[in-house]
Amino acid sequence: MNSKWIFDIFKRLIKKKSFWVITIIIIIAIIGIGKLTAPKKVEYVQEKVIKGRLVQTVSETGSVLAATNINLNFKGTGTIVEMNIKEGDEVKKDDILARLDAGSLEIQVRQAQANLSIAQANLNRLFAGASREDIKVTQETVNNAKIAYENAQKDYEIMSVKLAADLKAYSEALNLAEKNLTNTGNTITQTVDDARQTLITTIRSKANAANTTLDFIDYQFTNLGNVADYQAKINTWDYYTQALEKQTDLNNILIYSDQTVAGKIDEATSLALGLLEDINLSLNSLFNTIGSTMADARFSQLKIDNDKALVKAEQTTNSANLSAVQAAEFAxxxxxxxxxxxxxxxxxxxxxxxxxxxxxxxTHDSQLNAAQANIDSALGNYNLTKAQLDLKKAPARGVDIAYYQAQVDQAKAALDLVLKNLDDYTIYAPRDGLITFVNYKVGEQIGFGITSITEAAKAVISMISKDQYEIEVDVPESDIVKVKVGNLARITLDAYGSDVVFDGTVMFIDLAETNIQDVVYYKVKVEINPYDLEIKPGMTANVDIVTAEKNDVLIVPIRAIKETQDKKKYVEILSFGKPKQVFVEIGLRGDDGYEITSGLNEGDQVIVYKK
Known part of the structure; x- marks a missing residue:
């Protein structure tokens, strides 16, 4: 009934237009909400790891100045020995202006020249070949080396036989000593075991006899008559009770096997000896006690004498038992x-x-090794002398000529190096110009005892060049450590636009700082290389100083490099559609990216950012 009623209501609703409007609105709302709440798909932007040239630059803006002054300094340190100019003199390019004392370098120059002469002489001698006399001497050296090699072999054989015989004798002696040690151990072990077993057997036997004697003492003591020597009676009982205590302790050991008793042999021996000694003392006191017995109707003199005889017999037996234990212990x-x-x-x-x-x-090993080393050395020397003889007889080979020519070239390079170092002790005029300042004189020291930055920055000589311009820029302290005198620079002037590029060189870095709005800067002067276009002072210049560059290195974009909390560098790559960390090692940071020294290969795709 209820289901039919619900069905009728539904039939009436679907016939109404408002029902369908509301239904459509609800469906659209559900779809819209689903789209809004559905997670957005992340899109990753990647770039390839490339191999190429990476350049690091420091870029600053400055103004063109007339290069009215050039500061000249020595590259070396020492004492000025020559000053060829004074203020106001005109000089030509490459004129020698001043020199430092370079005595040690001049000696090195002469040494390098001598080495070059020797290398050249060796090359000339190679072309000339060996003389007949030289070949004869070398042949004699070969003969002697062969004899030495043969003698070394004979010495080795003789020594080998002798050392083998010695080693055999020592080995036999060792085997005999080892056998004697084993036999001695077996023999003495058996002897000690036998003596200990005899002692154990003796103790057991005499302990049993002691039990009988103690029973005898107890019986005699119990049946004593009237005695006059009461102290002897007391002593008899005291020694008797001491003996009983030792008997108990000894029996507590002897109840075990001989093997167990052997572990307590010293204690058992001490108890047995003490037991028999106390019995002896008790028997002596008993003998004296019986001897002091007063004869009466119950104890006739005959009985007293008979009891004394019995005690005397026990004394003899017990003393013999004590001696037996003592003898076994001694053995x-x-x-x-x-x-x-x-x-x-x-x-x-x-x-x-x-x-x-x-x-x-x-000794065998060391002497044989030494003898073998002598053989090897003699053989090596023999082969060397033969090779030297063959070399002297043979015409000059191409490889030999190349070797000696390389020595000549090496000597020339060494000479060029010391000559270049010698140039560091000389100031040459870099171009035509006029001397404006001479700050040092002959005899003064350069590079020693500098006491201030101002003194360190003071040029030896200053001059004005002709038709030359430079650019002065302010470099912040964060970049100044990258800049060095001699760095190349790329320059553009606003007057000519960015398409016209001039080359330049860093000529000067001011050691004194300049504060601009609480930021530390250092003045750097860049000289513009010769040019054809007209340049005027005051022009705005954009300077890119090349502070470092590397060719044929792996490069990734700067923003691809990320860092962990412990300062480890990594990049992200896509692995099955998800980012994956790859740790890398970086080198130079250039203008266009980082150098990758390990962790990636050329062509790898790295994530730069995600959308």
């Missing part, structure tokens, strides 16, 4: 002492034989 201790002495002797003999054998092995 055991003697066996142990002899065992220690024999073992020490055999061990000492073995150690001596072992040391002798080890020493013989070391």
């Amino acid at each position: 055991y201790k003697t066996a142990k002492l002899n065992a220690t002495s024999s073992t020490d002797t055999s061990t000492s003999n073995y150690n001596t034989a072992k040391a002798n054998y080890d020493s013989a092995i070391a």
